[in-house]
Amino acid sequence: MTEQRTPPRRGRGRRPAAEVRAEVLAATGHLLLREGLKAVTFDRVAREAGSSKVTLYKWWPSPGALAAEAYFxxxxxxxxxxxxxxxxxxxxxxxxxxxxxxxxxxxxxxxxxxxxxxxxxxxxxxxxxxxxxxxxxxxxxxxxxxxxxxxxxxxxxxxxxxxxxxxxxxxxxxxxxxxxxxxxxxxxxxxxxxxxxxxxx
Amino acid sequence: MTEQRTPPRRGRGRRPAAEVRAEVLAATGHLLLREGLKAVTFDRVAREAGSSKVTLYKWWPSPGALAAEAYFxxxxxxxxxxxxxxxxxxxxxxxxxxxxxxxxxxxxxxxxxxxxxxxxxxxxxxxxxxxxxxxxxxxxxxxxxxxxxxxxxxxxxxxxxxxxxxxxxxxxxxxxxxxxxxxxxxxxxxxxxxxxxxxxx
Missing domain, CATH: 1.10.357.10 (Tetracycline Repressor, domain 2)
Incomplete structure (x- = not known):
């Protein structure tokens, strides 16, 4: 649950929560449709969305719950x-x-x-x-x-x-x-x- | 896959395959309705039906496949x-x-x-x-x-x-x-x- 990797967009400074949330959902949605549910892990989503795993754990109880919301x-x-x-x-x-x-x-x-x-x-x-x-x-x-x-x-x-x-x-x-x-x-x-x-x- | 335990009805002698099959399906069906899919393991079914695990492996590719047929x-x-x-x-x-x-x-x-x-x-x-x-x-x-x-x-x-x-x-x-x-x-x-x-x- 620690941030071991520098998220790619960190350099742009702190983004508003709503923007991060939308980007996480979009990244998860793409991942889900392209590679299926097993590809949706917090590691992978954090990497693709340029967000931190801590944020994901804070907002969603599990990768499956994130996947369902992203699908909607x-x-x-x-x-x-x-x-x-x-x-x-x-x-x-x-x-x-x-x-x-x-x-x-x-x-x-x-x-x-x-x-x-x-x-x-x-x-x-x-x-x-x-x-x-x-x-x-x-x-x-x-x-x-x-x-x-x-x-x-x-x-x-x-x-x-x-x-x-x-x-x-x-x-x-x-x-x-x-x-x-x-x-x-x-x-x-x-x-x-x-x-x-x-x-x- | 070896028979480590003596099946309880072994003493009655060899039963016809159709009878064993029906007893396995009935035992699995009861187990499934009473305890759900996770209770349906070859170990447990062999014990409940008094059949050998070797037989189960021969007839069904997996406990899930056995469960589906038993449900029917x-x-x-x-x-x-x-x-x-x-x-x-x-x-x-x-x-x-x-x-x-x-x-x-x-x-x-x-x-x-x-x-x-x-x-x-x-x-x-x-x-x-x-x-x-x-x-x-x-x-x-x-x-x-x-x-x-x-x-x-x-x-x-x-x-x-x-x-x-x-x-x-x-x-x-x-x-x-x-x-x-x-x-x-x-x-x-x-x-x-x-x-x-x-x-x-």
Whole structure:
């Protein structure tokens, strides 16, 4: 936990904490997407971000917790929720971005590793659920609530079930079945969630 | 890998392989549900099942792979698919049994641990997907296909998406969101999957 190596940017003088934090999260996010969860150690992150290990230990209880928060920061711009007023179209855009992020932009492995670690490591579980999974569910709920207010979803629709049946369906293939899938799945997911598998029967 | 301890049932003489296999799977299943994945070691299973470790090493590549197969055997009677001719009612029965199995009968922890381990351990991943998750999906598909033939689901319904939106939704709460849920969730899951969240809007 001592600073044995001079951090590369030390010469620039003391940086504000928010700036250091953002740089640490960005460096961790890159490391995670490029090399996976096992590359995220405090040693390696301190080196890549030019920060001290003491700072990392002060801010995060474990490298896994840091990785979960970095994953949220890294994915946030990719996973924004559009609101064009058409809930079907907007869900298709957002879920297409999510599936491509997983399958084409390298997120499938770190996500699997983080959720995997969250099953037995309480620090990773806390960071993953509190810094990523539940805040993202809240963003999805907000978009679905707006659709409800515009009359595109009925008052008694269970919005959490919609979240489970869209994003949860993708996680099911990724983590439980471990079968390949791509963005062509998305319109079927959205249409069956919104209009029902039994429509027309 | 040597037999240092005399297995307790050795005195009964050589048992047929199928019988030994069934006893090993039953002993492992009980151990897994009672004490979790970390209790499943070849030492412990050999002791509980009265079999030799050599046998275990011969039949399973790792304790995790044995645990996954034991979980399938243990859960099979609980998770049978009824066919009363009413797909909505039958899905509600089966999913209620599945949710109670997870939340009241102790399966939530070993399932989480197995899926967690499957994200980084290739032997567990292979055993979990090949011995449990995909065979179970095939059983669900068979029941859904029968409903299709009876005209309760349209010809163009994507049966795999229904599987993702029912069982996958439960796994989403268990593994990704890590929020508590119970069997009262099931009718909403089934109704939104079959009839759509947007019906009536």
């Amino acid at each position: 920061a890294q994915s946030e711009p990719v996973l924004a929720f559009p609101d064009t007023g058409d809930i079907r179209a907007d869900l298709i855009s957002q879920l297409t971005a999510f599936v491509r992020w997983l399958t084409e932009e390298g997120a499938a492995t770190p996500v699997s590793e983080l959720v995997g670690a969250a099953q037995t490591d309480p620090d990773v579980a806390r960071a993953w659920t509190e810094e990523y999974a539940r805040p993202r569910r809240e963003l999805a709920r907000m978009r679905l609530r707006a659709a409800q207010q515009q009359g595109q979803l009925p008052e008694d629709a269970d919005l959490d079930v919609i979240v489970d049946q869209l994003w949860g369906a993708c996680y099911h293939r990724l983590l439980v079945l471990k079968v390949p899938f791509d963005q062509t799945l998305v319109p079927r997911l959205v249409d069956q969630a919104l209009y029902g598998a039994a429509r027309g029967a | 055997a243990q859960s099979e009677p609980v998770l049978a698919f009824p066919d009363t001719g009413d797909i909505r009612a039958d899905l509600i029965s089966q999913l209620t049994a599945f949710v109670r199995w997870l939340t009241e009968e102790g399966a939530a922890t070993p399932v989480s641990e197995l899926v967690g381990a499957a994200q980084t351990d290739p032997d567990v991943a292979r055993a979990w997907t090949e011995e449990y998750a995909r065979p179970r999906r095939e059983l669900a598909r068979m029941r859904l296909r029968a409903a299709q033939q009876q005209g309760q689901l349209p010809e163009d319904a994507d049966l795999d998406v229904i599987v993702d939106q029912l069982w996958g939704a439960c796994y989403h709460r268990l593994l990704v969101l890590k929020v508590p849920f119970d069997q009262t969730l099931v009718p909403r899951l089934v109704d939104q999957a079959l009839y759509g969240a947007a019906r009536g809007a």
